[in-house]
Amino acid sequence: MLLLLWEKWFGRSSPSVSIDSPGETLEQTVIAAQQGDAQARDDLIRQYQPFIAKTVSRFCKRYIDPSRDDEFSIALSAFDEAIARYSPDAGSRFLGFAEKVIVRRLIDYVRKDQRHRLAVPYSALQGDDEDQGSLLTRVEIREAVTVYEKERLAEDRRDEIAALTEALKLYGVSFGDLAIQSPKHQDSRETLLGIGRRLAANAALFETLRQKRQLPVKELCEAEKVSRKTIERHRKYLIAVALIADGGYPFLRDYIGLSQSGKEGER
Structure with a gap:
């Protein structure tokens, strides 16, 4: 499964x-x-x-x-x-x-x-x-x-x-949750991968994520200029992407394409 x-x-x-x-x-x-x-x-x-x-x-x-x-x-x-x-x-x-x-x-x-x-x-x-x-x-x-x-x-x-x-x-996220929240289209997936990558690169926001075990929704919406609805809908997916992008999973970074878009934090 x-x-x-x-x-x-x-x-x-x-x-x-x-x-x-x-x-x-x-x-x-x-x-x-x-x-x-x-x-x-x-x-x-x-x-x-x-x-x-x-x-x-x-x-x-x-x-x-x-x-x-x-x-x-x-x-x-x-x-x-x-x-x-x-x-x-x-x-x-x-x-x-x-x-x-x-x-x-x-x-x-x-x-x-x-x-x-x-x-x-x-x-x-x-x-x-x-x-x-x-x-x-x-x-x-x-x-x-x-x-x-x-x-x-x-x-x-x-x-x-x-x-x-x-x-x-630790964040209350399972692979079942991720499957449900997975974006259906490639362009949406790439957009969310970018947001998750930049979240990991933002020291303040990522520290909030690690300390509180919660996505900093308000701050992320402001930083990314996206709606709260978009962030909330894919909250667990973004948490997973940010954890991978942080650097502890080098093979998975390559596997899902996080290492193919240039420097960290780049838009």
Whole structure:
């Protein structure tokens, strides 16, 4: 149902939502490590080595020996990087974020290591059986990386949809509400996206929205030169657009077109 409402709201299809949610303790430990708790960092790296190895094995499609394989060392470094870079405000849990960082670093490694071999000349298709096997392996790696990147992008969007769903609850807004208030015409949708984007860019009005959990209707009408009826009719829709436009949902910003109209606040 959530997916159907999302499609009706934005007029586009969206991937299914299935989010794993680790406990709060993990995220708190990560924050402690970021604040200089060396023991917390060491404990995280030691405790989650099986998770790291599993992520690498899934990516490489083979068993990974932590003591011998370079891929594990790269993933271990990426996990440490994830600890340093993680922000709970980004809308995802730490393990999901860490997996993305690990996979991206592995992709970089594969590209660098295979760069001169990934180009497949036509003449190579006429090699012997051993060459053919090597060639197929390189092609499979390239295709696997492409597919994995697409899957990770879809998962990023699913994470943000789940995070946005939770954020909207604070304002008494559901996806069902958004589907009902969704503008029926493209020009109306673009107009409301612009209003929501400028609301997020207006520090005073957006702070009012965040503090009071209510749309500053009167001030927004004056700033946008639109009728109160228009703002009231699409109140929940504008709240959702403003939250996305504020910057905590980068993939959704692109997905609904908020990043395609120039600078923030531009009319």
